[in-house]
Amino acid sequence: AQSVAQPEDQVNVAEGNPLTVKCTYSVSGNPYLFWYVQYPNRGLQFLLKYITGDNLVKGSYGFEAEFNKSQTSFHLKKPSALVSDSALYFCAVRDSGSGNTPLVFGKGTRLSVIA
Amino acid sequence: EAGVTQFPSHSVIEKGQTVTLRCDPISGHDNLYWYRRVMGKEIKFLLHFVKESKQDESGMPNNRFLAERTGGTYSTLKVQPAELEDSGVYFCASSQDSRYTGELFFGEGSRLTVL
Numbered sequence: 001a002q003s004v005a006q007p008e009d010q011v012n013v014a015e016g017n018p019l020t021v022k023c024t025y026s027v028s029g030n031p032y033l034f035w036y037v038q039y040p041n042r043g044l045q046f047l048l049k050y051i052t053g054d055n056l057v058k059g060s061y062g063f064e065a066e067f068n069k070s071q072t073s074f075h076l077k078k079p080s081a082l083v084s085d086s087a088l089y090f091c092a093v094r095d096s097g098s099g100n101t102p103l104v105f106g107k108g109t110r111l112s113v114i115a
Numbered sequence: 116e117a118g119v120t121q122f123p124s125h126s127v128i129e130k131g132q133t134v135t136l137r138c139d140p141i142s143g144h145d146n147l148y149w150y151r152r153v154m155g156k157e158i159k160f161l162l163h164f165v166k167e168s169k170q171d172e173s174g175m176p177n178n179r180f181l182a183e184r185t186g187g188t189y190s191t192l193k194v195q196p197a198e199l200e201d202s203g204v205y206f207c208a209s210s211q212d213s214r215y216t217g218e219l220f221f222g223e224g225s226r227l228t229v230l
Binding site: 009032043101 | 148160
C-alpha cells in the first residue's frame with residue numbers, strides 16, 4: 001500500500017531564512033511524487049513533481065524538492081522564505097507500477113513565515 | 116479559462132439530513148476526482164470518474180455516499196443520510212492527463228458540517 005508521512009504539523013521560519021518541509025513515502029515500486037500548496041480559502045495548487053530523471057526538481061515560486069530514494073524522502077525546500085509562502089503544504093505519492101491507483105496525500109504541514 | 120468550481124462552499128446540516136455537493140471541472144477534462152479532508156488529517160481519495168464512468172470508487176466510505184457524473188460534465192456527490200463523521204472539506208479535482216503523472220487541478224472545496 002502507498003503512504004505518505006509529513007512528520008511536522010507546523011513549521012515556523014523567519015522571512016529570508018531557508019525553509020524545509022519534510023515528506024517521506026512508502027510504495028512498493030517506483031514513486032511519482034508531488035507537492036501541492038493550499039493558500040487560505042483556495043484550492044490546492046500544484047507546485048512540483050518528480051517522475052523520473054534528475055533528483056532535484058524545481059517548481060513554482062522558487063520552490064524545489066530533492067528525491068532521495070535511499071531515505072524514501074522528498075523534502076520541499078526554498079532558499080529564502082517569503083511571508084507570502086505561508087500556507088498549507090501537502091506531499092503526495094503514487095506508485096508508478098500499480099496501474100491506475102489514485103494519488104495518496106499526506107496530512108499537510110502548515111508553514112508560517114514570520115516577518 | 117475557468118478553473119474547477121465547487122458549490123456550495125459551506126453547508127451546515129443536521130444529522131440525518133441530505134446534502135448534495137456539486138463540482139464543475141475544467142472544460143475538456145475527462146478525469147474528475149473527489150477527495151475529502153477531515154480536519155487535521157490526510158486528504159483521502161473517494162472516487163475517480165473518466166467521463167461519465169466510475170473508474171475507481173474504492174475510497175467511498177459507505178453506501179450513504181452517491182456520486183454521479185451524467186453526461187461526463189459536472190459531478191454531484193450526495194450524502195444521505197448525513198452522519199457526524201461526514202464533516203470535513205470535500206475537494207473536487209480534474210485533469211486532462213489520465214496517465215497519473217500529470218497534475219490535478221483542484222476546486223476550493225465544499226466544507227460540510229454535520230451537527
